[in-house]
Amino acid sequence: MSHISARPASLPPISLPRRVTAHVAHLLILGLFLIALAPLASLVVTVVSRGWSRLDPTFFTSSMRGVVGAGGGALHAIVGTLLITLAAVVISAPIGIAAAVYLVEYGRGALARALTFLVDVMTGIPSIVAGLFAYAVLSALLGPGARSGLAGALALSVLMVPVVVRSSEEMLRLVPSDLREAALALGSPVYRTILRVVLPTAAPGLVSGVMLGMCRIVGETAPLLLVAGFTDSMNYDLADGRMATLPVFIYSQWQNAGRDHVAYENRAWTAALVLIAMVFAMNLAARLWSSRKVR
Amino acid sequence: MKTIHLNKKVPVALIMTAAIAATLGLGGCAANEAAGNSPTTDAATTGGTSLSGTLNAGGATSQTAAQEAWRAGFQNANPNVTVNYDATGSGTGKQNFSQGGYLVAGTDVPYTAAEASGAFASCATGSTLVEVPVYISPIAVAFHLTGIDALNLDSSTIADIFTGQIQTWDDPAIAALNPGVTLPSTTITPVHRSDSSGTTENFTDYLAQTAPSAWPYPAAQSWPSDLAGEAAQGTQGVRETLSATTGAIGYLDASQASDLGQASIKVGSSWVAYSAQAAAAAVEASSMDAGRASTDLVIDLDRTLTDPTTYPLVLVSYMVACSQYADPNDGALANAYLSHIVSSSAQQAAAQNAGSAPLSQTLAARDASVVGAIK
Numbered sequence: 001m002s003h004i005s006a007r008p009a010s011l012p013p014i015s016l017p018r019r020v021t022a023h024v025a026h027l028l029i030l031g032l033f034l035i036a037l038a039p040l041a042s043l044v045v046t047v048v049s050r051g052w053s054r055l056d057p058t059f060f061t062s063s064m065r066g067v068v069g070a071g072g073g074a075l076h077a078i079v080g081t082l083l084i085t086l087a088a089v090v091i092s093a094p095i096g097i098a099a100a101v102y103l104v105e106y107g108r109g110a111l112a113r114a115l116t117f118l119v120d121v122m123t124g125i126p127s128i129v130a131g132l133f134a135y136a137v138l139s140a141l142l143g144p145g146a147r148s149g150l151a152g153a154l155a156l157s158v159l160m161v162p163v164v165v166r167s168s169e170e171m172l173r174l175v176p177s178d179l180r181e182a183a184l185a186l187g188s189p190v191y192r193t194i195l196r197v198v199l200p201t202a203a204p205g206l207v208s209g210v211m212l213g214m215c216r217i218v219g220e221t222a223p224l225l226l227v228a229g230f231t232d233s234m235n236y237d238l239a240d241g242r243m244a245t246l247p248v249f250i251y252s253q254w255q256n257a258g259r260d261h262v263a264y265e266n267r268a269w270t271a272a273l274v275l276i277a278m279v280f281a282m283n284l285a286a287r288l289w290s291s292r293k294v295r
Numbered sequence: 296m297k298t299i300h301l302n303k304k305v306p307v308a309l310i311m312t313a314a315i316a317a318t319l320g321l322g323g324c325a326a327n328e329a330a331g332n333s334p335t336t337d338a339a340t341t342g343g344t345s346l347s348g349t350l351n352a353g354g355a356t357s358q359t360a361a362q363e364a365w366r367a368g369f370q371n372a373n374p375n376v377t378v379n380y381d382a383t384g385s386g387t388g389k390q391n392f393s394q395g396g397y398l399v400a401g402t403d404v405p406y407t408a409a410e411a412s413g414a415f416a417s418c419a420t421g422s423t424l425v426e427v428p429v430y431i432s433p434i435a436v437a438f439h440l441t442g443i444d445a446l447n448l449d450s451s452t453i454a455d456i457f458t459g460q461i462q463t464w465d466d467p468a469i470a471a472l473n474p475g476v477t478l479p480s481t482t483i484t485p486v487h488r489s490d491s492s493g494t495t496e497n498f499t500d501y502l503a504q505t506a507p508s509a510w511p512y513p514a515a516q517s518w519p520s521d522l523a524g525e526a527a528q529g530t531q532g533v534r535e536t537l538s539a540t541t542g543a544i545g546y547l548d549a550s551q552a553s554d555l556g557q558a559s560i561k562v563g564s565s566w567v568a569y570s571a572q573a574a575a576a577a578v579e580a581s582s583m584d585a586g587r588a589s590t591d592l593v594i595d596l597d598r599t600l601t602d603p604t605t606y607p608l609v610l611v612s613y614m615v616a617c618s619q620y621a622d623p624n625d626g627a628l629a630n631a632y633l634s635h636i637v638s639s640s641a642q643q644a645a646a647q648n649a650g651s652a653p654l655s656q657t658l659a660a661r662d663a664s665v666v667g668a669i670k
Contacts, residue, residue: 063325065377066367068648075325145351145396231379232366234325241349242379255529256382258360258648259550 044276051273054266059274063244064232070263074271076234077249080149081278084228084245085218087153087238088160093210095157096164103165104172105194122162130158131223138227149235149243152228156217163216167209171202204290211286215279221247246275346373350628353381354388354401355612356529357493357548358430360649362401368644369635378632385493385516392417392615399616399629401430403493404516405593406615408586417625418617423588425669427662429636430612430645431652433574434498435552436560438544439537440464440479445568447472449561454502454509456544457485459523464542479542486536486545487518489526497596497610498546504598505607548610549574550650560608563601571652573606579655580605590618590665609652619670626670633666 007014014022062073099119103112134155138146175198183193199206229242230252250268257264352362362380369378383391385402392400395416405411411424418424436453438446448456452468455461461468465478488495493516500514512519518526525543527536533547537555549557549569559566567573580600584593598607614633620626635641642653654662 058326061326063328065325065328066371067327068364068367068644072327073325143396144394145353145391147351229379229381231377232363233370233377234328241377242351252382255531256356256359256363257531258363259650260648261531261551 047269047273047276050266051269051271054270055273059267059270063234065234067232069258069260072267074244074246074249074267074274076231077244077246077271078274079234079236080228080243081218081245081247081275083236083238084149084152084156084224084243085214087150088156088217089210089214091153091157092160092164092213096161096210096213097168097206099161099165100168100172101194101199103169105190105198119162119165122158123166125158125162127155127159127220128222128226130155131226133158134223134227147227147229147242148240149228149238152224152243152245153238155223155227156220159220159223160213160217163213164209167212168202168206171205171209172198174205175201208286208290211282211289215282215286218279218282219247219275221251224248225251246271246278250275346627346631347375348377348624348628350376350378350398350625350632351381351396352378352399352401352632353383353391353397354615355385355403355430355493356382357403357432357610358382358401358612358649360550361430361645361651364644364648365632365636365641368641369632372635373631376628376631384491386491389615398620398625399614399633401612401614403610403612404496405584405591405613408584408591411587411591415617417620417622419619419621422617422619423590425590425616425618425633425665426613427592427633427637427665428578428594428611428654428658429614429633429662430610430649431574431578431654432610432612432649433549433569433571433606433652434494434501434546434608434610435549435555435569436544436546436558436608437537437552437555438558439541440481440556441541443476443478444556446476446556446558447561447566448558450502450505451509453558453560454506456483457487457502457522457524458510459485460509481542484540484543485522485524486527486533486540486543487522487524488533489518489528491516492529493610493612494530494546494548498608500596501598501608548650553650560606562603562605562607565603567603567606569606569608571646571650573604574609574652575655575658576602577605577607577609578611578652579657590668592661592665614666616666616669618668623670630666630669633669634663637662637666 058071059073060078061075063076064072099115103115107115134151137154138148138151179197179201180193183197184190188196224245225248228245228248230248231242231244235241235243250271253264253268253271359380359382366378366380370376380401385404388397388400389402389406391397393415398417405426406424411426415422415424436448446469448469449472452461452472455468461483463480463482465480470478495518496514496516499510499512502510503512503514525536525540527533527545530548530551533545534551537543537545557568559568577600578594578596580602581594581597584595587593593613594611596607596609596611600607614636616629616633620629637654637659639653639659642659645651646653
């Protein structure tokens with residue numbers, strides 16, 4: 001209530017109806033905030049309480065190969081998620097940052113407008129469409145039924161590039177024009193100004209933008225289900241063969257439970273917990289990174 | 296441009312690499328998998344299997360839990376082989392098999408005789424289509440009523456319930472079949488599959504064959520769209536809807552029905568509850584579908600059996616393969632995997648994990664002679 005009491009004493013007192021209205025509005029907003037918070041709290045409580053039982057060392061050291069019923073783990077899915085996400089970052093970060101540099105530093109006229117429009121459209125692409133795109137590419141290149149982690153990374157890149165472009169664009173626009181002008185005045189060509197002045201200045205923001213893009217894609221299921229497939233076994237080779245990922249692991253454990261369905265459901269909940277923890281860690285890292293280097 | 300990307304991506308790449316290194320450092324390789332790929336030592340320790348490679352299969356979702364058991368057993372015996380099974384549904388499985396995406400496929404709905412004589416991408420010229428029944432599963436008619444675990448329901452009553460002719464549990468038609476049971480006046484909520492499913496096809500086929508007057512629909516993988524009722528996604532969805540709804544009735548793979556009330560169906564003049572033995576007996580008592588190649592063992596299920604040792608509300612799922620593959624290694628893999636599936640130990644493992652009915656000895660021997668000739 002500090003906003004009400006922090007009023008200079010010299011002013012006349014606030015009338016009762018206004019104070020009542022202020023209090024009611026305050027309580028209403030607090031209530032709505034709690035309502036908005038409730039699903040999140042419920043989600044965290046549910047996932048932690050149901051995922052707790054299988055949060056054991058085996059879960060992180062075993063795959064599902066040769067496992068029937070209880071036991072087993074998700075190491076193959078954790079490794080798959082990390083590899084595919086990393087590959088998606090390697091594909092989308094350069095494209096996304098380069099597109100943002102073009103928009104901010106060079107882009108004028110019709111081409112820039114078209115690019116902005118396309119990025120807007122791509123932001124709204126449903127993930128399954130990105131999956132179908134990668135599936136079509138994969139089928140055309142390798143024949144029907146082919147699956148690979150790289151194709152999964154390609155599908156995720158389609159989703160990630162617009163996020164990276166958008167956030168990088170904002171970060172590059174925040175770089176003061178004074179810096180650019182100073183560099184240009186010293187005789188530095190535009191490309192060197194970008195490389196040596198603009199990008200280093202915007203670096204923390206760019207990194208956190210890429211990290212947020214990663215958070216956006218790490219939980220995607222539909223495209224990976226289509227093109228990366230699912231396997232019980234470890235696969236470190238992005239270019240060849242099916243690769244398990246955590247979201248698809250959760251889906252398949254839930255959907256294809258055997259007779260002892262509790263064991264499958266517990267594995268799914270634990271995988272969900274691990275996935276949420278990964279996203280949380282990435283978000284935290286992005287925030288720490290951008291706050292640490294702010295100048 | 297190169298410098299930009301290096302500059303920008305080093306931190307991310309570092310973090311990711313560190314994360315991966317941490318994971319790998321923790322496990323190196325999965326604890327349950329043979330370390331490294333050293334064919335010679337592995338082969339020596341596991342009895343001289345020389346098989347290696349990847350066998351990609353997929354298709355019927357009904358087989359998923361059984362495939363898990365089969366895969367585990369097979370991969371433990373052949374450490375250098377990886378078998379994958381995508382539960383994509385029968386239609387996609389067959390399509391991928393025809394186009395060469397899967398080496399073998401699982402399907403609830405066999406190819407028609409005409410389709411079976413067509414061309415398949417992985418098969419050598421002159422190869423015939425192999426279809427063998429590998430997975431037999433009784434379908435339970437399950438319900439959720441407080442205090443009632445078992446009921447007798449004949450096929451015309453079941454049809455009337457699912458078409459909405461019978462609305463409440465204390466309907467005289469149900470009471471007449473269940474003397475001595477106090478039925479509540481709860482409204483009946485019929486639950487059906489929202490997705491296209493072999494379970495639905497076998498259930499509707501059973502109703503269409505045994506109660507044609509009460510069930511005017513043909514056997515189909517999709518539930519008739521003009522019928523009311525609760526739709527649920529997948530076997531798990533049906534199980535959860537039934538568990539959550541008092542007064543609900545549905546059909547689902549019997550292995551998933553153990554916590555629910557179960558109906559006995561009328562076979563001849565007796566009431567028969569589902570059992571693995573009765574389901575396998577129903578398949579054995581049915582005749583083979585005529586007019587097919589000697590490797591194409593499709594069964595023409597007879598739902599109107601009258602022998603009370605049979606339970607004709609059953610789903611039969613097949614494995615599809617080529618009798619001869621274009622690539623001999625593919626042939627060796629398919630031969631070994633399918634031979635494993637029809638072996639009695641694998642059938643027992645599937646019964647454990649999936650609650651299926653093991654193949655009878657006659658069926659298993661017939662399957663084994665066909666799949667053993669795959670090359």
